[in-house]
Amino acid sequence: MRVAIAGAGAVGRSVALELTENGHQVLLIDKSPGSIRSDVVPDAQWLLADACEMSSLAEAGLHTCDVVIAATGDDKVNLVVSLLAKTEFSVPRTVGRVNHPSNEWLFGESWGVDVAVSTPRLMSALVEEAVSVGDLVRLFTFRQSNTSLVELTMPADSPYTGRLVRDVPWPRDVVLVAILRDNAIETPDPERSLEAGDELLFVTAEDAEVEIGSLLSPKS
Numbered sequence: 001m002r003v004a005i006a007g008a009g010a011v012g013r014s015v016a017l018e019l020t021e022n023g024h025q026v027l028l029i030d031k032s033p034g035s036i037r038s039d040v041v042p043d044a045q046w047l048l049a050d051a052c053e054m055s056s057l058a059e060a061g062l063h064t065c066d067v068v069i070a071a072t073g074d075d076k077v078n079l080v081v082s083l084l085a086k087t088e089f090s091v092p093r094t095v096g097r098v099n100h101p102s103n104e105w106l107f108g109e110s111w112g113v114d115v116a117v118s119t120p121r122l123m124s125a126l127v128e129e130a131v132s133v134g135d136l137v138r139l140f141t142f143r144q145s146n147t148s149l150v151e152l153t154m155p156a157d158s159p160y161t162g163r164l165v166r167d168v169p170w171p172r173d174v175v176l177v178a179i180l181r182d183n184a185i186e187t188p189d190p191e192r193s194l195e196a197g198d199e200l201l202f203v204t205a206e207d208a209e210v211e212i213g214s215l216l217s218p219k220s
Helices: 010-021 054-059 075-087 101-106 119-131 206-216
Strands: 002-006 025-030 045-048 067-070 093-098 115-118 137-142 147-153 174-181 184-186 199-205
Touching (some): 002 010, 002 075, 010 025, 054 075, 067 075, 075 093, 075 101, 093 101, 101 115, 115 137, 147 206, 174 206, 199 206
Parallel strands (some): 002 025, 002 067, 025 045, 067 093, 093 115
Antiparallel strands (some): 137 147, 147 199, 174 184, 174 199
């Protein structure tokens, strides 16, 4: 997979390092000479250019990218990069970093953003996830498809504690993707039982979230 990252600051470099270690081709773009630190991510390509300029994106070969990540510290730049990537270069997937929570509403389809990553929202969701049992916690939203990654920790008094996955009448537009148990990831096989304390991860339509909570934790 070829990935272009606009913004070679600490965030962009960290993402690039992770991706290159996983075998992906990564191009980092930044207009600041001080940000070009090829020694930090030696396996990545680097381009000193303004990612808001069409000519720079053309030089970067954005039309050959599978994913573009707008990871600068400026929300305006991230929106422009996402929009150009999607509308001018037909990039299949765009990810936009949200720096200021008040701008989160802008990071959607109208600005070419497929996935918006808001650090404040993600941190608050992780805090909720760490302390909530029986409450549904939204971890991530895929704006283009109006679906979310949500988590629910099975309470001991759930009517489905001890029942098999296949015996649960799962709501429509809800997919159980993983069960986290005893620091291990379990596949949601039909014959696997659900136990108290299991962290269940779902991909679900937003309007089905309440149904999951009502089903597995009626008191929530």
